[in-house]
Amino acid sequence: MTQTSTLLALARLSVVDPEAGGRAVIAVNPPLVVRWMLLSAAILVSVLLFYAVPFMSGQLELMPPPVGFAAAQFGLNVLVVGLVAYVGRGFGGTGSFDDALWLMAWLQAVTVVLFVLQLVAILALPGLNVLVTLFSIIISLWMLTGFICALHGFRSRAMVLVGGVMVFTIMSFVLSVILLFLGFDFSGVSDV
Numbered sequence: 001m002t003q004t005s006t007l008l009a010l011a012r013l014s015v016v017d018p019e020a021g022g023r024a025v026i027a028v029n030p031p032l033v034v035r036w037m038l039l040s041a042a043i044l045v046s047v048l049l050f051y052a053v054p055f056m057s058g059q060l061e062l063m064p065p066p067v068g069f070a071a072a073q074f075g076l077n078v079l080v081v082g083l084v085a086y087v088g089r090g091f092g093g094t095g096s097f098d099d100a101l102w103l104m105a106w107l108q109a110v111t112v113v114l115f116v117l118q119l120v121a122i123l124a125l126p127g128l129n130v131l132v133t134l135f136s137i138i139i140s141l142w143m144l145t146g147f148i149c150a151l152h153g154f155r156s157r158a159m160v161l162v163g164g165v166m167v168f169t170i171m172s173f174v175l176s177v178i179l180l181f182l183g184f185d186f187s188g189v190s191d192v
Contacts, residue, residue: 011110015139018146019157025106026099026150035102039081042108043073049115053122079171080104084148087167093152103147111140 010028014021047070054060063069085100114136121132145157145164154160 011113014106014110014143014147018143019150021143022103022147022150025103025147028102030102032098032101035098035105038109039077039101039105040074042105042112043070043077045112046108046115047073049112049119052119077104077108083167083171084151087163088148088152088154091152091154091163093148093154095148095151095153099151103151107140107143107147110143111136114139 010021010024013024047066050069051060051063051066054063081097081101081104084104085095085097088095088100118129118132118136121128141161145160148154148160148164149157
């Protein structure tokens with residue numbers, strides 16, 4: 001079996017059965033530098049794809065600066081890796097930060113393929129864009145909960161999803177407060 005067909009089979013397993021896919025991804029056990037490289041590469045490709053449509057439509061000036069956006073995406077992904085690793089351990093999980101990093105990097109890489117499908121839908125079939133986007137979000141959540149179960153040995157994906165929504169809500173609030181404290185205003189209304 002070639003390397004490409006092995007990666008495609010692993011990607012397919014990750015989508016069809018994320019728990020088994022997650023265990024198979026963890027079993028690859030690459031060096032730590034490869035884990036960081038995959039996460040960085042997947043984020044970079046995602047950011048480039050994110051800017052593709054505004055670039056083609058001449059609306060690039062409406063987008064945030066790409067370097068800052070990429071750095072923010074990287075920071076948020078590292079935060080998610082830490083939350084997946086340490087919040088999961090706090091609930092009795094057994095996963096490590098390194099394995100959480102590898103799984104989230106793999107998830108980002110598979111998500112790039114979903115993002116390409118979204119771009120195709122935007123360009124070729126604009127009416128299907130919302131449906132493809134919804135499908136991508138559902139697949140991403142499906143994979144994320146399965147990967148967390150594989151990482152930590154949890155049995156209930158529903159409980160992982162509920163816990164994930166709670167952690168996301170709390171972290172969104174905490175990050176909003178921190179950003180407001182640092183002077184960022186999200187209301188779009190200037191002070192009078």
